[in-house]
Amino acid sequence: MPDYKPGPYLEQIEFPKDLREKFDINQLSQVSDEVRNYIVDVISEIGNSHFGASLGVVELTVALHYVFNTPYDQLVWDVGHQAYGHKLLTGRRKIFHTNRLYGGMSGFPKRSESEYDTFGVGHSSTSISGALGMALASKYKNENDRQHIAVIGDGSMTAGLAFEGLNQAGFTNSNMLIVLNDNCMSIDPNVGALKEYLTDITTSHTYNKVKDDVWKLLGKVSKFGPNAQVIASKISHALKGTLLKQSNLFESFNLRYFGPVDGHDVVGLVNIMEDLKDIPGPKILHVLTKKGKGYKPAEEGNATKWHAPGVFNKETGEIIKVVPKSPQAPKFQEVFGHSIVELAEKNDKIMGVTPAMPSGCSLNIMMAAMPDRAFDVGIAEQHAVTFSAGLATQGMVPFCNIYSSFMQRAYDQVLHDVALQNLNVVFCLDRAGFVGADGATHHGAYDISFMRSIPNMVVSSPINEEELRNLMYTAQLKDQGPFTIRYPRGAGVMPQWKTPFKEIKVGTGxxxxxxxxxxxxxxxxxxxxxxxxxxxxxxxxxxxxxxxxxxxxxxxxxxxxxxxxxxxxxxxxxxxxxxxxxxxxxxxxxxxxxxxxxxxxxxxxxxxxxxxxxxxxxxxxxxxxxxxxxxxxxxxxxxxxxxxxx
Structure with a gap:
């Protein structure tokens, strides 16, 4: 085992029980620092891992495990690439160096790996629905003291599934806390109206004016005995009066909203969560964090780059890359990104669409060159497909680029909104086949099977970069109908890949x-x-x-x-x-x-x-x-x- 040395506090923590029993609240800042330093030490050397997201929730993670009786209290992480601190505190510090390596620790929470991983995750926006199911099951079993916490990012909150969960949660009396981890990022910067709404909340003078008074009242609720209901009612009216002026989205879902609060103040978070435990019903705590917090190069640098930087020098922040001696073949995604711009220059009907992965699929190249013709629609695969169908009804030729495993989330839209209407939408399925370290949640294993069963659908895959370009060219020709092009993660085989476009007769090998x-x-x-x-x-x-x-x-x-x-x-x-x-x-x-x-x-x-x-x-x-x-x-x-x- 590599000699990664934890700090003196972290060394004493095998499981959250140790955190709760061995440390008082004033020591939690040091615990947080040691968790953060350990993540930096290990990930800088092994690479192959997510990074910035976990640094951003260190204090939140420590506070959650300190306040709540995990694993009896059930903690659900959304997506899970921010859960490295959680893994360090739940019995996996000694195998942390195997993160995402073959046979080693999973990069995402995984039920078979630990009882503290209460819900297997990897795709976005599942936490609220999953935690709500747990909460209502606990209620049915009369486990009324059991807490259920969903931690969801502002990027994941844009997906329809999150709102479906909110819609039900608000009209139950489930013992559930939703923690909205707001860092204005998913992998790429967030887009859309929800992003603007959350920004308005965080800068609202109305909120900040009453927040301190409200929290002082909340801190006293449990101490008022027979008068607790009266005090709670006053707090509720004060909040509603304030929030109505802001037209609070979450209150409209019948959720009690608290925040926004500093997600890097571990003591403040502990105090707030202790208070929230005593407030019945579904609640949402809005926490402001910063990706890469505590590691200066990641905190001040490009957040997308530091999402998963690979191996880097932890002292200087220099990302270490091996420079090849000879020209290398590009990644398939890069060929897509440059080729769609070339095609769009020749065909003014071509549009580009992606659900929150512009840098991952390289549509960001078109977004920079033709911002009015390329769209990041947020983490919303179903919307991406139906939005593309709408474009196609008006004679546009949308190239809808979605990772193969994410396309699974929009299957009905492919069937009902695209193929049934025989619309010329080009589905470019990036990350088809095995994707590597992301594992089972992200392997693009099923697209050939589910796409070839759809009437009107063409299903293709290029053997190299030249064929990818030619299939893209073929797919945008007149009257092609629904057209799928799948290609894997990683590089191809042609360093000299930029060949002239040629039509490939559909259905020919x-x-x-x-x-x-x-x-x-x-x-x-x-x-x-x-x-x-x-x-x-x-x-x-x-x-x-x-x-x-x-x-x-x-x-x-x-x-x-x-x-x-x-x-x-x-x-x-x-x-x-x-x-x-x-x-x-x-x-x-x-x-x-x-x-x-x-x-x-x-x-x-x-x-x-x-x-x-x-x-x-x-x-x-x-x-x-x-x-x-x-x-x-x-x-x-x-x-x-x-x-x-x-």
Whole structure:
């Protein structure tokens, strides 16, 4: 184990019980400093992790575990990339250095990892609904002393799911506290009316004028005995009178609103939360924090950059990057970002849409070049899809860029609002396939399966950067209808990627290599590993053909007739789930056309795969280069009883 030394206070804390029993309130600032320093020490060296979000909630985390009796009191983090301090205080300090590494600690709260992780998270805006379900279940079980706390960021609060949870929560008598962690950021800066509303609240003279008086009253409520109801009523009227002038959104949901308060004043937070524990019903505490708090380079620098900076020098704040000696292929997202601008310069109907990931998907390039034609709609995937459908009804060609795993959240909108109306919306699914360290919550495993079942939908995947550009060009041509282009996280294979645009006939694949003994059928960039496998197999005496399908829907039936007429040993490979994926489509074609062949499907099996590097996960699932070679050798040996040269 690496020698990461905790401070003298943190060293004494194995679980929150230690925090509550060993330290008084005046020592919590030092505890917070030590938690923050430990996060900086470890993450600066291992990289591969989120950073700024956890630094911003250190004091809040310490206060929550100090005031509430976790894990009996149930704490739910939204998304969870801000939960590193939580993990340090809940028995995982000694494995913290394995964060997001293969076989190590998850980067997100995970129920199977700790009883303190009460709800598995990774996608945004789930905390309020999850915590409300817990609260009402506890009420049903007569666990009336049990507290339920949802910690949600202002970015996550923009999603419809959060408002659905608020809508129900306000009309229950659930024992629930919603902590709104307001730092004006998700990954990129927040956008939209809610951001402006929260800014208005935080700068409101009306709020700040009465806040101190209100808190003084609240601090006395529990001490008034028989008069407590009278005092509470006075406080309620005072708040409502004040908040009505502000037209408070949360009060309109029938939630008692408190704040805004300083999220970096750990003593103040403890005192406030102790008071709030005695106030029945659903409540919301508005806490102001700063991403990267306490680490000067992150606090004063670009918050998006410090969201997940990689390895860095903790003394200077310099982010350490290995400079390659030769030109490198770009990331697929960068090819998308530059190519959409090129296409939009030629076609004034093209629009760009993304739900809160402009830097992640590189739509920020278009947003800078054409701000009136590119839109970050906030963490709102359903809205992104239907908004794109609205654009398409007016003759626009929206490129709706959503991470594959996030597209799962907008499936009904794809079906009902886009495909049913046969609208030309281009879905660019970034992070398709294994994404690496984010793990099971973020792997883009299912898009081939769920997109190919939708009528009118074209489903495609490029093997390289040139094909990504050409598929984007093809998708914006007249009358293409709904069109999906999926591509993975990370770099491609073409340093010289900026090739002229060419149309690709929809539903056509291509033969990359002739062969005599068997055939590989691949979709997408995973086919580049197959090229390597074919080279090695040839050295071993196996001649393997390789076909790049390029389209899962519609399939290239002429190409498949050629394949099944020549080969009875076929391996399909996809960086996606094998259940209902491309391999399943090939099997359906074989059955529908009365062919017979020995087919093996390689891809993501019917289980959730955890985090690791992409290559580690390919190997785990048997479709790295070595896995492809072994599958081919086994198929040849089984069918022909051949001896394979070593």
């Amino acid at each position: 291509k033969k990359l290599r002739a062969g005599e003994d068997m055939a590989f059928l691949t979709i997408g960039p995973i086919g580049n590993l197959t090229i390597q496998a074919c080279d090695t197999l040839l050295e071993k005496g196996i001649s393997a053909a390789h076909y790049d399908m390029r389209f899962v829907k519609p399939l290239d039936e002429a190409l498949l007739h050629e394949v099944f007429s020549k080969y009875n040993k076929i391996i399909t490979i996809e960086d996606g789930c094998v259940m209902g994926g491309m391999g399943s489509a090939i099997l359906e074609f074989m059955a529908d056309n009365q062919y017979t062949a020995h087919i093996q499907r390689l891809g993501i099996p019917d289980k959730y795969i955890q985090h690791g590097t992409q290559n580690q996960l390919y190997a785990e699932c048997g479709y790295d280069v070595e896995g492809m070679i072994k599958a081919a050798e086994k198929m040849i040996q089984k069918d022909n009883n051949l001896t394979i040269s070593k």
